[in-house]
Amino acid sequence: GESVGLHLPTLSVQEGDNSIINCAYSNSASDYFIWYKQESGKGPQFIIDIRSNMDKRQGQRVTVLLNKTVKHLSLQIAATQPGDSAVYFCAEISGGSYIPTFGRGTSLIVHP
Amino acid sequence: EAQVTQNPRYLITVTGKKLTVTCSQNMNHEYMSWYRQDPGLGLRQIYYSMNVEVTDKGDVPEGYKVSRKEKRNFPLILESPSPNQTSLYFCASSQGQGPSTEAFFGQGTRLTVV
Numbered sequence: 001g002e003s004v005g006l007h008l009p010t011l012s013v014q015e016g017d018n019s020i021i022n023c024a025y026s027n028s029a030s031d032y033f034i035w036y037k038q039e040s041g042k043g044p045q046f047i048i049d050i051r052s053n054m055d056k057r058q059g060q061r062v063t064v065l066l067n068k069t070v071k072h073l074s075l076q077i078a079a080t081q082p083g084d085s086a087v088y089f090c091a092e093i094s095g096g097s098y099i100p101t102f103g104r105g106t107s108l109i110v111h112p
Numbered sequence: 113e114a115q116v117t118q119n120p121r122y123l124i125t126v127t128g129k130k131l132t133v134t135c136s137q138n139m140n141h142e143y144m145s146w147y148r149q150d151p152g153l154g155l156r157q158i159y160y161s162m163n164v165e166v167t168d169k170g171d172v173p174e175g176y177k178v179s180r181k182e183k184r185n186f187p188l189i190l191e192s193p194s195p196n197q198t199s200l201y202f203c204a205s206s207q208g209q210g211p212s213t214e215a216f217f218g219q220g221t222r223l224t225v226v
Contacts, residue, residue, distance in 0.1 A: 008152075034215075043116075043202050043217030044155070089154060098143075098162065099170050102155040 008087060010107045019077040021106045023090035028071060030092035034100070035064060035075045039086045047075070047088075077108075085110045114139045118203050118218035125193055125225055133188045133221050135203030141216075143206045144186040145170065146178065148199040149220075155202070161186055193225040 013019050025033065031052040036044040050057045050064045050073075057064050063076040073090050089105035116137045125131055137144065145160035147170075157170030161180040175197055177189040186205075190197060200222050206215040 041220075043204075043219050044215075045217070046214045049214070091155075098160050098168065099157050104152065104154045 008105050008107045010109060012109045012111065013080050015080060015082060015110055015112050017080055019075075019080045019084070019108060019110075021075045021077075021088045021108065023073040023075075023103045023106075025071050025073060025090065025092040025103070026101065027092060027094055028068070029094045030101075031095045032093040033064070033066060033073050034091045034093075035062075035073075035088060036091065036102075037084075037086045037088055038105070044089070080108075080110050082110045082112055084108060114216065116203055116205055116216050116218040118201075118221050120221060121219060122222050123224070125223070127194055127225055128192050131190050131193060131223075133190075133201060133203075133223070135186045135188065135218060136184050137186075137203075137205040137216070138184065139205060139207070139216065140183065141205035141207050142183070143213075144180070145204050145215075146176070146186070146188045147202045147204065148172065148197075149202060150199050158188070158201075193223075195225045197223065198225050199223060 034049045035047040037047050038044045048059045048062050048064050050066050055066050061078045065074045087105045087107050090103045091100040093100045119134045142163050146158040147155045149155050156172045158176050159178040161167045167178050202220050203218040204215045206213045
């Protein structure tokens with residue numbers, strides 16, 4: 001909903017630019033990572049995931065990079081479109097855990 | 113259409129009046145969970161269920177109950193709601209025994225406790 005975007009870091013880009021959204025995760029034992037997109041008034045939507053035995057995974061217009069050394073995850077969106085405007089957040093899951101830990105999120109604003 | 117359905121979408125209630133938020137999924141998923149989302153805090157898991165009659169606490173279970181009598185339904189129960197439970201709630205489901213697969217979220221329930 002509209003309150004989700006409050007107090008969040010914001011990334012503003014022009015339509016057509018590439019966007020990079022970053023996430024620092026906390027648990028070095030986490031072995032599965034997910035990026036979600038949440039549009040205003042909607043539930044989170046799965047975008048892409050990556051396991052800890054990989055450092056890069058590509059989807060349609062999106063790429064996730066994982067740097068385990070510095071516990072950093074990034075989501076790259078190519079040719080950003082106004083429909084990409086949303087809050088994006090990462091989640092990490094440790095092996096054997098059933099409780100994901102979510103980041104606070106980044107608000108992406110795409111200007112036409 | 114594959115979906116997770118929550119009801120109601122909006123609810124205003126008074127302190128202490130028991131309420132239930134329903135959640136139903138039509139994908140035959142085994143894993144279901146409830147989250148609350150608060151500004152500046154992100155999503156936090158309340159309870160999860162790995163299968164029928166199997167439930168367990170998440171990060172913030174205090175003040176909540178759940179049940180999983182059928183695979184498709186996972187209601188969230190607030191026996192005695194308090195104002196600090198005012199939040200945006202999401203139900204989610206995923207295939208397999210845990211959250212390590214694509215999760216599908218409901219549209220959310222905005223609860224206000226006065």
